Amino acid sequence: FLNKAGSLDEYRLFMAQLFDYKDIKDRDLANQPRPSFRAFVDELLKTDPEDMNLHWRPQTYVCGFDMLPYDFIGRFERLEEDAHHVLRTIGMPNESFPSQDQIRFSSTGSGALSNELYTRSMMLKIRILYDVDFFILGY
Secondary structure, eight states: GGGGSHHHHHHHHHHHHHHHHHGGGGGGGSSSSSOOHHHHHHHHHTOOGGGGGGSSSGGTTTTOTSOOOOOOOOGGGHHHHHHHHHHHHOOOOTTOOOOOOOOOOOOOHHHHHHHHOOOOHHHHHHHHTHHHHHHHHOO
């Protein structure tokens, strides 16, 4: 959510996908207030997952769990450990997964905002959005 509002063109696309704006090119988005995280989640709750941007679409619609036989599911919160496991499994135990600094992937600062953005009511809404993911992925 936070990094989808970078350039005006990127933001325009983000808004068009989220709010189904047909006339997006005619809107003065640079001078309109950006939607809050609450408004973002509320819009997602109204959207068919098939129509969502891949960045926020439930994983059960993206990963083909019903078509591919997964034998390992890594978790972001164990990224380094899981990446090492995968590298060992594919016969590359001396390789390492690059750090955020090494790939020059800038932080969105979302970690610092978690307590502010994820209120109890927001967590319940997000649970509704991604309930099948939580179940299938064991959360």
